[in-house]
Amino acid sequence: MIRAFRRLLVTLLLFLFIAPITHASGDDEKSSDDSPIDVVGKVVDHHELAVLGMHLPLPRIMLVEGEWYFYSSTESAVGSGEFVKKDGSLVPAGDAQITLDMSITSHLMYVWFGLILTLWLTIAMGRRYKKGIGRKTEPQGWFQNFFEIVFEFVRDDIAKTNIPDKKYKKFVPYLFTVFVSISFMNLFGLLPWGATATADVTVTAVLAAFTFFITQWNGSKDHWEHVFWFPGVPGWMRIILTPIEIIGLFTKPFALAVRLFANMLSGKIMIICILGLIFIFADIFGNIAGIGMSLFAVPLTVALYVLKAFVGILQAYIFTLLSAVFIGMAAEEHAHEEGVEAHA
Structure with a gap:
């Protein structure tokens, strides 16, 4: 019991030191009515990079x-x-x-950080495999073992199960890059001074656009026939179905972008709001009330951090999985059966 209380006390003190860093900001982030916390100012893009309480201009x-x-x-x-x-x-x-x-903005910097880490990780592991470590011998170290687990998971459980067997291998590098880089971008938002790049709809829209172009570029002949011609379908029904299918081409990447953006933004706002209760209570009722609120807000924030880390990985998985599903649907060679039932 005493040990558990000590751990809670250490966690509380840690977050009480971290919270002022999260709360601190430049004059441009303060709202016009001098509110103790500006939620919108914390999640929007900035032209400076916050690192350990310092603000580096971009x-x-x-x-x-x-x-x-x-x-x-x-x-x-x-x-x-x-x-x-x-x-x-x-x-x-x-x-x-x-x-x-x-x-250059803070969100763009964290996109670059995610891509650079993914590139570095891939190159480092590639050099090991060229030396025969993990190819001629067993993988060495937890880092390489963890890399193999992630890579094989993306290859076997995402790419291979959703894309035709003869075509899935060429999409594995893209899907692996998407999964790892989005995971990094999502987890960067857990840093007290960090920014969640995927909480910006322009970032998620660009990621979804890559999936869209790769999907359409690798679409089979049957894919395009079922978009514009519908084999075996009466001509009068094509007038109705063709616009629906064309709209469907764009609604899929739109859903990808909005789903990732909304989930990551909501998580960021929730954490800021709960931590912000400390400053709101301190501003209204005094410092004692702020400390009292921290006894509730800090443990809840710890739990939300764990949940947000899980959601960050989960959303990277969902984005990658749906990308593989869309690519597989477009690359698949459909059976040429007659009638409306075959199209359905």
Whole structure:
């Protein structure tokens, strides 16, 4: 009992130190009514990278009416006199409009971190296999064993079971990359100063777009026949079914993007709101009330962190599984049976 209480006390103290880091932010993240916590400001994209309580500015790259502007940070852009801050956004000082904003953001940085870690992991393991470790001998170390478990899981349980046997091997690298990189992006959001890149719909939309183009590019002749022609179906029914099938091509990646985005965003907001209760109670009723609320909020946040880690891996699996299902449906050679029942 005493040991369990000590563990709870250590966890409480740890999160009481972490919570101010999560709460701390720049002046641009504070709401206009000086609210003790700005939930929206925590989940939106930023032009700075928060690391251990420090905020590192990121480059601003913008195309304004045919002319490119490069700045090391938002402050340097404002200091140049060419741009001003308006409602938290950077806009040209004159009447010009930004044609294209290619600035580096925190979400983009975490996308790169996930892809770089995935690339490093794959290259490191590839070098081991070239040396014969794991190929001529047994895998060495927990890291290589864990890599084999993940790779074989994606290959055998996701790719092979959903894509035709003759075609599944060429999609394994893509599916493995998607699973591992999304897992990294999701888990980065568990860091007190980290950002969940997949809680940004533009990130999930790009990931879903890759699946969409790979699916359509590898679609078989039968796939396209069942989209535009429907063998064995009466001509008058094609007028109805063809638009439905075309819309279906786009609703699948749309569902992929929205599902991943909504699940990761909701988890992030939930954790921020529960931790935010500490600051709200401290702001309204005083520091003693804030400490009292922390006795409830911190253990609940610990449980949510564990749940969010599980959901992060689960959502990476669901995205990868559905990508394999969509690719398999498009790459499959259908039997040419007559009638509407065959199409159904």
